Amino acid sequence: MSNHAELRRLVDKLWSYCDVLRDAGVAAIEYVEQLSFLLFLKMADEREKNPSNPKKVFPPGPDVSWDRLANLSGDALEVEYQRVLRELGKEPTNLGVIFRKAQNRIQEPALLRKLIRDLIGTETWSVGGDLNGDAYEALLQRSASDVKSGAGQYFTPRPLIHAMVEVMRPVPADLIIDPACGTGGFLLSAVEYIERHFGTGMTPDQRENLSSGQLVRGVELVVSTARLATMNLFLHGVGRENGEPVIDVRDALSGVPSTRATLVLANPPFGKKSSITVTDDEGRAEREDVSYSRPDFWVTTTNKQLNFLQHIASLMAVGGRAAVVVPDNVLFEGGVGETIRRRLLKEYDVHTLLRLPTGIFCAGGVKANVLFFDRKRARPEKPWTEKLWVYDFRVGEHFTMKQNPLREEHLADFIASFAAEDRAQREESERFTSFGYEELLARDKVNLDITWLKDPALESADDGVPPEIIAQEIVEDLRAALAEFAAVADALAARAVERNDAERDSV
Structure with a gap:
């Protein structure tokens, strides 16, 4: 067989x-x-x-x-x-x-x-x-498609993970960290890439570090998900039964990182707010928003997605690189979002953005992107980002989880266009174009949600797109719009709280 x-x-x-x-x-x-x-x-x-x-x-x-x-x-x-x-x-x-x-x-x-x-x-x-x-x-993937359980939020599509790892090219000298590791897909894919490309050339120490889990580290807040990630890695030969845990079960945002990563691969939670459940004196459970006031953060906010972006930026060692899945609102949200984008563009080399289509994530209503950036030494006199290359994989692409799922070959052109071996050799194409630093800063609120292609589905009713896919895309767009409206409402509420606090302090 x-x-x-x-x-x-x-x-x-x-x-x-x-x-x-x-x-x-x-x-x-x-x-x-x-x-x-x-x-x-x-x-x-x-x-x-x-x-x-x-x-x-x-x-x-x-x-x-x-x-x-x-x-x-x-x-x-x-x-x-x-x-x-x-x-x-x-x-x-x-x-x-x-x-x-x-x-x-x-x-x-x-x-x-x-x-x-x-x-x-x-x-x-x-x-x-x-x-x-x-x-x-494979069992994890099947369970992630069980919508009622909500398991899909912990599972990133494997073709997307493989494409991200392929262009980031992990090496045996890396320390690879995923601060929101879910079921461990990024860490596992990075290990497999290293074994495939460096297996015979690794030193005994490097091979031991790889198999013992010293080259990869994950953080996961949910205990049951952390056990799935640990078991997933263990079954693939990563981690020792009685060795140091590969997955740290805690809130990644709760403190300044003690270890710096040379490579961060992550798909942080898409929830808008960081919150905890508390019980009052009468035994009622309530949700309280959490703001992480950390000395290494540029701003203080309850927005979980923006906090993870700040955490990942802080987590990176000088010379480190990151590939992070972020929802659309991280690219366009004003206020603290704009501040974070300005700082990131200035202090890091934000070199690539991959715009993703809907229908590829198990969790519905997600409009997401992958942001690629490198950390450099401090250089106050000149910004590190010179060009942001944007690959639009969203416009004109139609996916569903069952009838037309994302496959490895769908991202082959992005991998080739990325030119990981030498990004200076990149060439513009219909889907891949660049925007200069000053051009980005001139955009309203430094909005990085950039598009220039026209969707053929909007220009022709007879484009061969099955009606069930069109219907699914409408549902996804409505869900994403509601999420974006909720993000705006949250931002307005946060500003109102800050304004009230300032008024009280002035009295």
């Missing part, structure tokens, strides 16, 4: 249980999470029983046995399984990240036993190499 056929068999087998558990109240993304626990336990058991090279996976202390779980049933199985999850979640390692706050969502012991014995127990997981990792990645 070919690798592709075997991969399909494995994915279909794993996914077949999703429908069974969905009927029992377990969402698709929760199903993948539950699989992660059992997969790890089975892999650890296989490694410890390997006759040629047995390896102790679990640290002294937790009494963990796959055979014991496989031989239990009923309430005894449920109790023992929850005990194992609780004990492993206490470890300060990658193991602890995978099992941190782990809960058994499979409330029917018979279903749990079926997963253990008939699904996980009948496969060999520790010798599958990339096959098992690819199967897990």
Whole structure:
């Protein structure tokens, strides 16, 4: 059986249980999470029983046995399984990240036993190499398309990730950080790129750093998503069970970075506001907006997207480079948005902008772009941005998640136009053109939401675009417009608060 056929068999087998558990109240993304626990336990058991090279996976202390779980049933199985999850979640390692706050969502012991014995127990997981990792990645992608679960917000389209990594060209000397890593797609793609291009030429130390996770670092706020990212990397050979966590579970915006990245790859959350949930004296839960007042930030704002852009700029080492997915409002929002854009253009080399079409993200209503910029040494006398090259991949492109999904070949022209090997050799084309620094500053509010192409769909009713795609684009445009209106309303509300505060201070 070919690798592709075997991969399909494995994915279909794993996914077949999703429908069974969905009927029992377990969402698709929760199903993948539950699989992660059992997969790890089975892999650890296989490694410890390997006759040629047995390896102790679990640290002294937790009494963990796959055979014991496989031989239990009923309430005894449920109790023992929850005990194992609780004990492993206490470890300060990658193991602890995978099992941190782990809960058994499979409330029917018979279903749990079926997963253990008939699904996980009948496969060999520790010798599958990339096959098992690819199967897990495919499960993540399928679960991300489950709209009701909201899992799509943690999953960036893989063709887009691969294109971003291809033009950024990570090297073994890089420290690659994703401050909002979701399920780990950017980090995994960067590792695969390094292995593909430098595998045979890496030193033993570089190879050890790559496989142990020292070259890649992720930050993720949501515990369950961090475990999926850790497991995704682990199944692809990145990270040690008892090694330092590759994924740091915390709020990336909460403090000044202690480590500087030479390469940042990220798709930060698209939510407009940073907020926390607090409980008042009467037990009511309320959301409070959070402003991050950091000495390394140019402005203080509750806008999560603008805060992530500032954080990434601060996170970069001198000489570092970044590729960041940003929604449209980051390019045109006035007030603090304009201030950030002015500072970024002056102090960084903002060299490329990729305008993305709608219909490529699992989360609907998203109009997004990829912003590419490099950090340079301080140079107050002269701005670092000389030209911003804009590639318009939005106009005239029509995608949907199922009927016409984004594929690798769709971004091939962008990769070629980017000219990663020597950006000085770039050439203008219909979709790729440049704008000088002074030209950008002269635009109203330094608006970088630049377009010059006419959409053929607006010029001709007979352009061959299926009506379902046109309808989907209308829905996406309406959602995006509502999001933009909400961003304006938030900005006006923030200004009103600042004005009231200033009036109170003057009294």
